[in-house]
Amino acid sequence: MVQRIVIVGGGAAGLALASKLGRKFGKNPLIDISLIDKNTVHIWKPKLHEVAVGVIDQSIEGLQYRDHGLKNGYRYIRGAIEQCDPSTKTIQLAPVFNDEGEMIIAARNIEYDTLVLALGGVSNSFNTPGAEKHCIFLDSLDSANLFHHKLMDALLQLNETQDQLGIGIVGAGATGVELAAELHHVIESVREYGYQNISKDHLDINLIEASTKILPQLPEQVSTRAQTVLSKLGVKLHLGVQVKEVTKEGFVTATGETIKANIKVWAAGVKGPKVFENFTQLPVTPRNQIDVDDCMRVKGIDDIYALGDCAQLILPSGKPVPPRAQAAAQMADRLYANICLKMKQQPEKPFVYKDYGSLVSLSRFSAVGNLMGSLRSGDFFVEGHVARLMYISLYQRHLASLYGWFSASVYRIAQKLLRWQRPKLKLH
Numbered sequence: 538m539v540q541r542i543v544i545v546g547g548g549a550a551g552l553a554l555a556s557k558l559g560r561k562f563g564k565n566p567l568i569d570i571s572l573i574d575k576n577t578v579h580i581w582k583p584k585l586h587e588v589a590v591g592v593i594d595q596s597i598e599g600l601q602y603r604d605h606g607l608k609n610g611y612r613y614i615r616g617a618i619e620q621c622d623p624s625t626k627t628i629q630l631a632p633v634f635n636d637e638g639e640m641i642i643a644a645r646n647i648e649y650d651t652l653v654l655a656l657g658g659v660s661n662s663f664n665t666p667g668a669e670k671h672c673i674f675l676d677s678l679d680s681a682n683l684f685h686h687k688l689m690d691a692l693l694q695l696n697e698t699q700d701q702l703g704i705g706i707v708g709a710g711a712t713g714v715e716l717a718a719e720l721h722h723v724i725e726s727v728r729e730y731g732y733q734n735i736s737k738d739h740l741d742i743n744l745i746e747a748s749t750k751i752l753p754q755l756p757e758q759v760s761t762r763a764q765t766v767l768s769k770l771g772v773k774l775h776l777g778v779q780v781k782e783v784t785k786e787g788f789v790t791a792t793g794e795t796i797k798a799n800i801k802v803w804a805a806g807v808k809g810p811k812v813f814e815n816f817t818q819l820p821v822t823p824r825n826q827i828d829v830d831d832c833m834r835v836k837g838i839d840d841i842y843a844l845g846d847c848a849q850l851i852l853p854s855g856k857p858v859p860p861r862a863q864a865a866a867q868m869a870d871r872l873y874a875n876i877c878l879k880m881k882q883q884p885e886k887p888f889v890y891k892d893y894g895s896l897v898s899l900s901r902f903s904a905v906g907n908l909m910g911s912l913r914s915g916d917f918f919v920e921g922h923v924a925r926l927m928y929i930s931l932y933q934r935h936l937a938s939l940y941g942w943f944s945a946s947v948y949r950i951a952q953k954l955l956r957w958q959r960p961k962l963k964l965h
């Protein structure tokens with residue numbers, strides 16, 4: 538009897554899991570591994586701000602699921618999950634439409650023996666009026682591409698009018714901070730491409746944060762340093778500011794002030810995907826995440842697991858596993874090991890989260906962060922080129938989980954060489 542393992546969501550967690558399982562069991566005729574994703578291409582989510590400003594090009598740096606699956610022992614299925622029925626062990630995928638809006642694949646049912654949900658998270662607007670209508674939520678490849686198109690059009694116009702381009706970002710977590718820093722450096726690059734009339738003075742970047750400091754989840758020293766760097770770059774910081782409405786003009790704050798912005802980004806908060814509202818037979822939390830036990834098993838259901846940002850796993854400390862790439866990767870490793878144990882009829886082991894610290898990129902040349910543990914006790918502060926190299930090594934680790942260390946290194950060298958030939962910026 539063939540065992541069907543179906544993984545939905547090919548991001549930091551799901552793709553790493555599918556790759557490991559595929560490499561281990563891909564040639565076993567009794568184990569069938571499928572990875573379902575609504576996109577055809579994977580970009581590591583912490584790189585989305587680079588897609589948004591055009592520093593990386595998804596058509597070159599993106600991993601194509603179908604090709605990767607062929608080489609790594611799993612089958613890729615294109616589609617978006619819209620229903621899950623544990624009583625019949627079936628999920629339903631929505632129809633697939635082409636760019637003209639014509640249906641090219643009808644809705645389908647897919648049966649599983651083991652189901653893994655790894656759909657990631659989305660930004661949380663906390664029902665702020667106007668946010669959905671006027672903001673770009675930088676939480677998917679589509680939204681990063683949308684931002685990129687808007688930015689390129691705005692810069693083209695700015696070069697003619699020499700007016701001011703206001704960009705407002707709500708949320709000074711890693712996403713907001715990294716985007717603000719990257720935007721500043723984009724101006725230098727576009728000038729090299731003939732946008733001579735634009736200077737940094739034409740860009741008005743506003744970073745709005747409800748907390749009284751940026752990077753509120755990180756140690757004081759990290760946020761203070763990042764704050765200094767952003768201020769030097771000319772990013773305006775609005776700290777302790779609550780946005781109560783978003784309009785076409787900009788962000789209306791609780792004190793009634795309007796922070797004007799032509800391009801508005803919402804990068805605050807994380808919640809589970811909306812589609813989970815349809816999963817009435819699964820335990821879904823108020824933040825739309827799937828409630829799982831310490832082995833990532835959906836509470837009360839034996840054959841369904843959830844991991845990464847879409848899952849709520851409460852640690853022994855009482856805190857949930859944070860929505861971070863390192864947590865998603867660690868969860869994928871544990872679930873892979875547990876699926877192997879289960880096949881050998883051995884008990885699964887609980888997930889143990891290890892916080893290695895956090896690194897925040899401040900564009901191509903610098904980063905800032907704290908590292909935990911292994912080099913000395915407690916955490917310590919890193920910044921500049923060293924932090925940047927460490928930040929790059931995180932991506933290298935992700936690639937290694939997808940390709941293996943040797944191929945990942947070859948891939949990175951090839952990418953570096955290609956960069957000499959390619960434009961510094963994706964300009965359209």
Ligand SMILES: Cc1cc2nc3c(=O)[nH]c(=O)nc-3n(C[C@H](O)[C@H](O)[C@H](O)COP(=O)(O)OP(=O)(O)OC[C@H]3O[C@@H](n4cnc5c(N)ncnc54)[C@H](O)[C@@H]3O)c2cc1C
Nearest residue numbers: 546548549550575582583617618656657845846860861862
């Ligand atoms: C701009 C940005 C910067 C970040 N920077 C950092 C950082 O510096 N450090 C850090 O630790 N973390 C960072 N994060 C958070 C980190 O990226 C996430 O915690 C991590 O990617 C979560 O992994 P995941 O596998 O759970 O979800 P994801 O990586 O989001 O993957 C989810 C996958 O599910 C697919 N999917 C979604 N819905 C459906 C559906 N209905 N049907 C089928 N497929 C679906 C998506 O296409 C995607 O491929 C950042 C996030 C963002 C948005």
